[in-house]
Amino acid sequence: MINLMLLVALLLTVGVGTGVLLWKRLHPQAGPETPALPDRPASETYAPMCRLFTADDFDLLTAAGEPDLAKRLRRQRRRVLRLYLGELRRDFEQVHGFCRLLAGRSLDPGFAPAATRQALAFYGLLLMVQARCALGWWFELPAATTELVDSFERLCQAARTCAAALAQEPAAQTA
Amino acid sequence: METSAEFLTQGLVYAGLLVKIMLLARLGRLGLVRRYPVLSVYLAFSLLRNIAYRYLVFTGLGLFGRHGANALLVYTQPVLWVLYPLILLELYSRMLEEYPGVYRLGRMVLLGGLGSVTALCLGITAVAEQAGTAATDRYPFIAYMVLQDRAVFLGLSFLSLILLVFVSHYRLPVPRNVWILLACFGSYFFWSALVGAFRWHFGEVFRPARNLANALVYSLALAGAAWRLSTAGEEETSRARGLAGAASRELEAALALQLRSFNETLVRVLKQ
Numbered sequence: 001m002i003n004l005m006l007l008v009a010l011l012l013t014v015g016v017g018t019g020v021l022l023w024k025r026l027h028p029q030a031g032p033e034t035p036a037l038p039d040r041p042a043s044e045t046y047a048p049m050c051r052l053f054t055a056d057d058f059d060l061l062t063a064a065g066e067p068d069l070a071k072r073l074r075r076q077r078r079r080v081l082r083l084y085l086g087e088l089r090r091d092f093e094q095v096h097g098f099c100r101l102l103a104g105r106s107l108d109p110g111f112a113p114a115a116t117r118q119a120l121a122f123y124g125l126l127l128m129v130q131a132r133c134a135l136g137w138w139f140e141l142p143a144a145t146t147e148l149v150d151s152f153e154r155l156c157q158a159a160r161t162c163a164a165a166l167a168q169e170p171a172a173q174t175a
Numbered sequence: 176m177e178t179s180a181e182f183l184t185q186g187l188v189y190a191g192l193l194v195k196i197m198l199l200a201r202l203g204r205l206g207l208v209r210r211y212p213v214l215s216v217y218l219a220f221s222l223l224r225n226i227a228y229r230y231l232v233f234t235g236l237g238l239f240g241r242h243g244a245n246a247l248l249v250y251t252q253p254v255l256w257v258l259y260p261l262i263l264l265e266l267y268s269r270m271l272e273e274y275p276g277v278y279r280l281g282r283m284v285l286l287g288g289l290g291s292v293t294a295l296c297l298g299i300t301a302v303a304e305q306a307g308t309a310a311t312d313r314y315p316f317i318a319y320m321v322l323q324d325r326a327v328f329l330g331l332s333f334l335s336l337i338l339l340v341f342v343s344h345y346r347l348p349v350p351r352n353v354w355i356l357l358a359c360f361g362s363y364f365f366w367s368a369l370v371g372a373f374r375w376h377f378g379e380v381f382r383p384a385r386n387l388a389n390a391l392v393y394s395l396a397l398a399g400a401a402w403r404l405s406t407a408g409e410e411e412t413s414r415a416r417g418l419a420g421a422a423s424r425e426l427e428a429a430l431a432l433q434l435r436s437f438n439e440t441l442v443r444v445l446k447q
Contacts, residue, residue: 003306004376007299007329011372014332015365021339022358104347106276112345113280 037095037160042088042153049084050149052077053141078133081145085130092122092152095159102162111162118155125151180383187390188225194394195222198401205406207352213265214356217258224251252320256327260289262360263331267338269353277345288337295333296326303375312378325371331364352408359396366392 038045053074061070096119103112125148132141199218202208208215224247230236231243238246264285271281300322312318335357342349367389374385 003303004372007372008369011329011332011365011369014336015369018332018336018339018361018365021336021343024343100345103276103280104274104345109275109279112277113283116280 037098037156037163038091042091042149042156046084046088046145046149046152049081049088050142050146052081052084052145053138055142074138081133081141082130085126085133088148088152089126092119092155095152095155099155099159099162102159102166105166106162108162108165111158114158115155118151118158122148122151122155180387184383184387184390187387187394191390191394191397192222192225194397194401195225198397198404201401201404205404207404207406207409210269210409211265211356213258213261217255217262220254220258224255249316249320252324256323259327259331259360259364260334262356263334263338266353266357266360270338270342270347270349274345274347277347281341284337284341288334292330292333292337296330299329300326318375318378321371321375325368325375328364328368328371332361332368335361335364350409351411352404355403355408356400359400363392363396 057073058070061067061073096115099111099115103115106112125144129141129144129148132138132144195218199215199222202211202215202218228244228247231238231247234243236243239250267281267285271278274281303322312321339357339361370385370388374381
């Protein structure tokens with residue numbers, strides 16, 4: 001009986017999922033946000049985030065005989081890092097949404113797989129940084145956050161290139 | 176009561192035959208046979224199979240030294256199991272054919288999905304075979320076929336969902352006919368898997384209910400397709416057009432924004 005119940009539950013999940021998707025597809029919500037790419041490079045916007053856990057500040061405090069102060073600073077910076085990560089994730093989602101729109105229009109068959117790979121890499125890195133932050137593994141955090149921002153920047157760059165190619169397309173067709 | 180259910184099932188089977196002929200004729204009249212070759216082959220094959228089955232039932236002829244009608248069903252069932260996923264592949268191709276940018280990724284997702292779904296269904300079938308069933312079937316081979324049938328339809332349900340998730344994720348405008356066919360066949364796959372699960376669990380007792388429910392849903396699915404398919408449906412994207420339009424407007428706005436920002440940067444550089 002348990003087998004049957006599990007199977008029916010699985011099937012109902014599939015059925016409800018399909019139904020919800022079809023419903024959403026046929027009854028779209030009005031006014032989705034207009035996606036856009038960030039004006040400033042991500043490395044510039046998120047530079048303070050990458051510097052949050054550089055060893056200098058903590059070494060200085062430890063050398064000055066203030067280990068408690070160093071601990072407090074770490075706690076505070078962890079909170080700040082979490083806020084930054086939330087912001088970065090929102091920005092990334094917006095750019096990824098833009099990429100998905102571009103993928104449907106693009107003639108480059110490599111763009112969608114590349115954007116998907118970037119997204120997977122980004123979310124993997126984000127998860128790793130969040131785990132390190134939660135577990136208190138500070139040592140490699142600056143490198144990991146820099147890599148995270150680079151991953152975001154690469155997606156922005158790919159989107160810019162694709163958007164530029166698409167923008168030139170109508171002009172080429174007109175000419 | 177049982178007799179009336181059987182009578183109703185027989186009626187629905189004949190109605191299904193009629194609807195199949197109607198759908199095939201409609202595909203031919205609308206000039207969609209070339210556009211949906213696998214679907215047309217499936218309908219033609221299924222129609223001939225049903226007619227042959229009826230003929231063998233009435234005449235009582237044998238086939239390969241066995242009871243003719245049953246042998247026909249058993250030997251031709253795997254062909255249908257192959258044709259169903261091919262129909263889904265065909266719909267998927269029609270969904271993505273105008274979008275070269277996502278075609279490759281779509282193919283990767285499809286192959287990955289097909290592999291995962293096959294592995295999942297094999298796993299579930301193996302567990303079910305190992306655990307056995309509380310119910311009894313007069314013929315173990317029939318019980319085995321029911322189990323395989325359930326696995327195939329379960330896999331097809333999952334595959335339909337994966338395709339839908341992919342197309343929704345990229346917000347691609349899809350021709351209305353493809354939506355109609357996906358909705359009709361998807362609901363039939365889902366229903367067959369659900370009823371197949373009950374049939375496997377409750378055994379032969381559930382057979383009349385399963386036959387009746389399957390015949391009803393199958394006839395309704397085909398009737399829905401025959402009723403809604405149209406030539407214009409190949410061009411239109413149905414109500415999803417609203418979304419496609421919104422997506423398109425979003426994209427235009429975003430591209431305009433990108434260009435404006437690019438131009439502003441260019442002007443700044445030139446001024447410097």
